[in-house]
Amino acid sequence: MKKRWAFLSVSREGARLAGRCAKAMAGEVQISVYTLKKYAEGAAQPYPGDGKLGSFWAQAMMDFDVLVCVMAAGIVVRGIAPYIQHKSKDPAVLVLDAGGRYVISLLSGHLGGANAAARTLSARIGAEPVITTGTDVAGLLAVDTLAQKLNCTFTDFEAAKNVTALILDQKPVEIVNEAGVDLSAVSLPDTVAVTARMTASSQGQIVISESDRLTLQSGHQVQLIPRDVVLGIGCKKNTPAERITAKVKGLLKAYHLHPKALAVFATIGLKAHEQGLIKSAEAFGAAVKIVEDDAIKSVQDRFEGSDFVEKITGLRGVSEPAGYVASGQGNCIAPVVKGDGVTLSLWRMAHNQK
Structure with missing residues (x-):
């Protein structure tokens, strides 16, 4: 989905x-342009409400x-200040001078x-980016940047x-690459050194693992959780979100997978508007991916099918395919x-899907 x-x-x-x-970014992102009513023309619209x-x-x-934000930085700082929550939730905020000389990464x-x-x-646009984060200035790597590059998340x-x-x-810091x-x-x-398991030679560790059983020393050990697990799911009509979520949590726990590793709920078009499934995916921060019937049919013979499921859906199976x-x-x-x-299965993304 475009940003x-x-x-x-x-x-x-x-x-x-x-x-x-906006024109410079057209086609790559979803664009909305706002300004004061007296300057609104072309693609620019007045600010909503008053x-x-x-x-x-x-x-x-x-x-x-x-x-x-094409305006003075002070206007932006005063404007966004009451609504800043946390770096895991806040949007990116850029500030440009009206001459278009600098693009400042503000938040x-x-x-x-x-x-x-x-x-x-x-x-x-031929401007100069202004970046002030310490690791970027020093040409080093931050943990959150590493997480982004590797499609991982973290909680601490x-x-x-x-x-x-x-x-x-x-x-000295280690990257313990348990997930490979x-x-x-x-x-x-x-x-920063890469190892397969923890040693005592470093002052901090970044442990890359999907496991929900890691015991880390607080403060200087952080777990990066690869978001590479796909849940195949089918469910009866109007199955409550609470029931689906409980089933998914149970399955993840049985395989010692951290809930944050779950990236996608995969299902069929017939379930595209199933609210329980949608709400459960939201609870895990996972996307819902609808797999076309033709794609299901092309692989369904690999799995055990069901006459009952075929009667209802026209497909021999849902979760696994x-x-x-x-x-x-x-x-x-x-x-x-x-x-x-509820029918569930778990899959690890192929390398080209990550």
Whole structure:
């Protein structure tokens, strides 16, 4: 899904630059352009409601992934301040001067992607990106940046901050690659070593693992959880979200998989609007992927089928073929489990799907 970018301005000159920036990103992101009513023309629309920027900040912070603000940085800081929550939730916020000379990464440089967005936009409009995050300035690697590069997530933000501080101080840190993820595209500082298991030679560890059973020392050990597990799912009509969620949690626990490793709920078109399934996916922060019937039929003979399921859906199976296709024909972690009107299977994404 394309990221949602909003381009905001408060002057005629700013509105023109915002429009130019929007055109530069057209086709790659979802674009909305807002300005004051007296400057609204072309793709630019007036701010919703009373037409004032001040009344729009709360909605903007909630509805968009990236805010591109062509105005003084002070206006932006005062505007967004009441709505800043946490680096895991806040959108990327960029600030441009009206002359288009600088693109400043103001908020959510790493997790929100503001640093990357500033670099991309700057290149498109011939501006200079301004990045102030410590690891970027020093040419080093932050834990949250590493997580993004490897399609991982983490839950202990304090530990991530502490380990990043060790890297910035050029202290010895280990990446313990228990999950065997591909690190070949990541440039690591000389003080960061990669091992298969923990040793006592470093001051901090980044443990890459899907396991829900890791015992980490608080403060200087952080777990990165690869988001590479696909759940194939079928369910009876109107199955409650609570029941589906409980079943999924039970299956993950049985295979000692961290819930954050679950990235996708894969199912068929007939279940595209099944609210229990949709709400359960939201509870895990997972996307819902609808697998086309033709794709299911092309692989369903690999799995045990059901005459009853075929009568209802026109397909011999749902959970296993949907999970297999959505994972890019990945490896099966857990074959189909049935019960209480829910069928589940677990798959690890093939390398080209990550």
